[in-house]
Amino acid sequence: MQNKFSTRMLAEIGVAVALAVVLNFLKLWRMPQGGSISLEMLPILVIAFRWGVGAGMFSGLAYGLLQLMFGAYIIHPIQLIMDYPLPYMVLGAAGMFKIRKDEIIKPLKMFWAVVVASALRLIVHILSGVIFFGSYAPEGQNVWAYSTIYNATFLIPTTIITYIVLIIVMKALEKK
Incomplete structure (x- = not known):
């Protein structure tokens, strides 16, 4: 992990952001008012684990800004x-976790890193939902409950699927 942006780091971030955009188009399920189950978080998390918080947040910012061009x-x-740059920037927080011990990836540590980063993303989406989309809540339903349920419906499965694939990807990268 480094704090200084190197050519290699920037190249990996560029590839990761492009891959996140492509993965966003491969949705397993789409919610009616936005949000979907996909692997878009995967490349951002890989960058956070490989290069740290700053690089993870930068890649999340770049991806979130690119999303603005696609609907x-x-x-x-x-x-x-x-709804766009901030939820993906906070995924960079996964880079705070030390997921390796003696150069070997520890899946449980990686699990908690992904859970914390995804929880931060969920919090941002919930706040946005309460502030800007509370009118979509069914009559009589608390807007906090509505926003939490709505956003958790796609983000929890996304987190689980991303973690499973992330284990495979990080183990493969570990061998290089």
């Missing part, structure tokens, strides 16, 4: 930030 739904400038 973003924007109703307010703050909502734009809360």
